[in-house]
Amino acid sequence: MSEDNTRTRVIDDLRATAASLSPGTKLPSVRELMARHRASPVTVQRAISALAAEGVVEPRPGRGTFVAQAPVASVAVRPPDLAWQDVALADRPPVPGASLQQLLGTPPPGAVTLTNGYLEPALQPVGPAGQALARAARRADAWERPPLSGLEELRAWFAREAGGFLHAHDVVVTSGAQAALSTAFRALAAPGDVVLLESPTYHGAVAAARAAGLRVVPVPADAGGVRPDLLAEALRRTGARIAYLQPLWANPHGATLAPERRAAVMEAVAAAGAFLVEDDWSRDFAIDHDAPPPLAADDPDGHVVLIRSLSKVAAPGLRVAAALARGTAGARLRAARLVDDFFVSGVLQLAALELVSSPGWRRHLRALRPALRERRDTLVAALAEHAPDARPVAIPSGGLHLWLALPDGVDDEELATRAAAEGVTVSPGRLWFAAEAPGPHLRVTHAAAAPADLAEGAKRLGRALAAVAR
Numbered sequence: 001m002s003e004d005n006t007r008t009r010v011i012d013d014l015r016a017t018a019a020s021l022s023p024g025t026k027l028p029s030v031r032e033l034m035a036r037h038r039a040s041p042v043t044v045q046r047a048i049s050a051l052a053a054e055g056v057v058e059p060r061p062g063r064g065t066f067v068a069q070a071p072v073a074s075v076a077v078r079p080p081d082l083a084w085q086d087v088a089l090a091d092r093p094p095v096p097g098a099s100l101q102q103l104l105g106t107p108p109p110g111a112v113t114l115t116n117g118y119l120e121p122a123l124q125p126v127g128p129a130g131q132a133l134a135r136a137a138r139r140a141d142a143w144e145r146p147p148l149s150g151l152e153e154l155r156a157w158f159a160r161e162a163g164g165f166l167h168a169h170d171v172v173v174t175s176g177a178q179a180a181l182s183t184a185f186r187a188l189a190a191p192g193d194v195v196l197l198e199s200p201t202y203h204g205a206v207a208a209a210r211a212a213g214l215r216v217v218p219v220p221a222d223a224g225g226v227r228p229d230l231l232a233e234a235l236r237r238t239g240a241r242i243a244y245l246q247p248l249w250a251n252p253h254g255a256t257l258a259p260e261r262r263a264a265v266m267e268a269v270a271a272a273g274a275f276l277v278e279d280d281w282s283r284d285f286a287i288d289h290d291a292p293p294p295l296a297a298d299d300p301d302g303h304v305v306l307i308r309s310l311s312k313v314a315a316p317g318l319r320v321a322a323a324l325a326r327g328t329a330g331a332r333l334r335a336a337r338l339v340d341d342f343f344v345s346g347v348l349q350l351a352a353l354e355l356v357s358s359p360g361w362r363r364h365l366r367a368l369r370p371a372l373r374e375r376r377d378t379l380v381a382a383l384a385e386h387a388p389d390a391r392p393v394a395i396p397s398g399g400l401h402l403w404l405a406l407p408d409g410v411d412d413e414e415l416a417t418r419a420a421a422e423g424v425t426v427s428p429g430r431l432w433f434a435a436e437a438p439g440p441h442l443r444v445t446h447a448a449a450a451p452a453d454l455a456e457g458a459k460r461l462g463r464a465l466a467a468v469a470r
Helices: 003-020 030-037 041-054 084-088 098-104 126-138 152-162 177-188 203-211 228-238 259-272 327-341 346-356 359-386 412-422 451-468
Strands: 057-060 064-067 171-174 194-199 215-222 242-245 275-279 304-309 321-324 401-405 441-445
Touching (some): 003 041, 098 203, 126 359, 177 203, 177 242, 177 275, 177 321, 228 259, 359 451
Parallel strands (some): 242 275
């Protein structure tokens, strides 16, 4: 007799027996079933597993097999009515995070992603980071409550990186640069105040400012960064006491504040008695030449609040960053972070400190420059070949992004949608303007994919652009 026939006989026997008994009643043992059907223990166990999968029997290890409990009859209930929430929240504006959800969404399988603002996994120091985390986790003090502003050694590292007048006591460690940015806006301005943002700009800054209840006023930037004359005028006209800038390889347009503008920007901020939130996210992404020092390094009087992150250059899962500020501004930043979430995980802080102190960190930074150069140049060349109408406004000497000007009449959001259908994700330019966009653009990222994938992404974008431009 074949094993299949024997198993079928055991299944039929158990099913009939279970149907005649009450739920929870014990069924014949494996030994009894083996003797009754001249079956092997494996055959009996397979029969029991099959009936358990159907919900007929319930094996209980060490106790036997029982008739399964009858399923609870479904009770008819009315569908939930959540409409009351619309009334309760009617006078509260929604949190402006939809654009960030779009940017950070997981691309569909097979798509080439040109939207991710992080390094592709092959460029991340996964090995050194994993080793650093393992060493940190073994430390007994890793699981204790860390100092509220952050580990002293990590704060000192951030201060040394900034240079100038900043010291460890001026640093508060945060869970990522976005958290630092949100904290700065809430700590240094009140709802209804004006914040000046260069335009175009990182739309996470726009979202954070609006979530804090601030009124956003854009200040135009060009190939030399924000225009100091327009910044000074906007400070005078609006009475703003806070401005947000990315002086180094700005996201999305890639410009660096021109050397001759640095002093003028600082003079305008000082004359207005304002704070300058300097987002230094791209410091480790030099390609063609070394990065100039941050504006904070030349700020004796504490106008600059510097934000620096490790998440971009290490890995997105290492949510460790810092906000650096002196005087009352620093005290307010520390208080705001305390109210939000007390402190950043000590294990993550120790892992970050282990990582940046290891020999592997310097090797990572040295290897990053040629890798970014290869990817930037590959994408520029592929766009010129396959999507020549998507023209880089400039070839940035660092950073992660290209800012593409599109032909007049092209709808950038329609193009992004068509590109996604072609299997490549890009970011429409209008997301990066706090007000009306002066023309259609795209932002594409050259660091989020391998060179071969970047070339394929440019081909797909070219097909999408050709279809939209017809």
